[in-house]
Each structure stands twice: as C-alpha cells, then as structure tokens.
Amino acid sequence: MELMESGQMYLESLYVLSLESDMVRAIDIGDYLGYSKPSVSRALVLLKNEGYVDKDSRGFLHLTEKGKQIAESVYERHKVLTKLFIMMGVDTETANQDACRVEHYIGDKTFEAVKAFVADHMQS
Numbered sequence: 859m860e861l862m863e864s865g866q867m868y869l870e871s872l873y874v875l876s877l878e879s880d881m882v883r884a885i886d887i888g889d890y891l892g893y894s895k896p897s898v899s900r901a902l903v904l905l906k907n908e909g910y911v912d913k914d915s916r917g918f919l920h921l922t923e924k925g926k927q928i929a930e931s932v933y934e935r936h937k938v939l940t941k942l943f944i945m946m947g948v949d950t951e952t953a954n955q956d957a958c959r960v961e962h963y964i965g966d967k968t969f970e971a972v973k974a975f976v977a978d979h980m981q982s
Contacts, residue, residue: 873929
C-alpha cells in the first residue's frame with residue numbers, strides 16, 4: 859500500500875519531533891501540525907494498523923523501521939527542496955511551505971536530479 863500525503867506528513871512530523879525527544883505523544887504531533895486531537899488519533903490508528911508506528915506502554919510514539927524509512931525519505935526531500943528554493947531566491951518561509959507541498963509528489967528520478975544539482979551548487 860502506498861502511503862498518502864497525509865500519512866507521510868504524520869510520519870515526517872513524528873520523525874522531526876523524535877529528533878528532539880524520544881518522548882513524543884499524539885498531542886505533540888497535533889500541536890506540530892496544527893491538527894485536532896480526533897484527527898491525529900484517527901490517523902495514528904491507521905498508521906499503527908499498517909505497521910508504520912508503534913506506541914509504548916507509556917503512550918509514547920515510535921516509528922517502526924518501515925515508518926522510519928518513509929519519514930527519512932520525506933524529510934530529506936523537504937530539506938533538499940527547501941535549499942533549492944532558497945538558492946533560487948525564495949524567502950525561507952515560502953521555500954519551506956512550498957517544499958512541504960512538493961516533497962510528496964516529486965518523482966524519484968527528478969528528486970535525485972534536484973539533489974545532485976543542489977549538492978553541486980552548494981559547493982560552489
């Protein structure tokens with residue numbers, strides 16, 4: 859099953875939050891994304907059932923290996939695309955917002971070309 863954009867957003871958010879703390883709860887994800895508690899709960903149940911997320915006995919959320927792979931990929935796309943847009947003269951806030959939209963739809967081949975382009979031009 860291919861994960862939809864919203865599922866990718868939840869995984870990426872859990873990943874980003876877990877970089878700061880290994881004690882991430884559903885409410886933290888809701889606050890990060892600006893989503894309601896019922897929406898977050900519903901999404902996390904689906905992600906847990908699909909094997910992307912686990913919850914420990916204390917209620918803290920953790921990415922499974924499967925979830926972590928997707929989250930890291932989406933986050934990498936976000937960072938590279940943000941850099942590209944900033945290199946093109948877009949302000950940081952807009953670049954970040956637009957990268958968040960594009961990261962879910964850009965094809966692998968195109969992303970690899972963008973990544974190589976950004977890497978080549980960051981060294982210059």
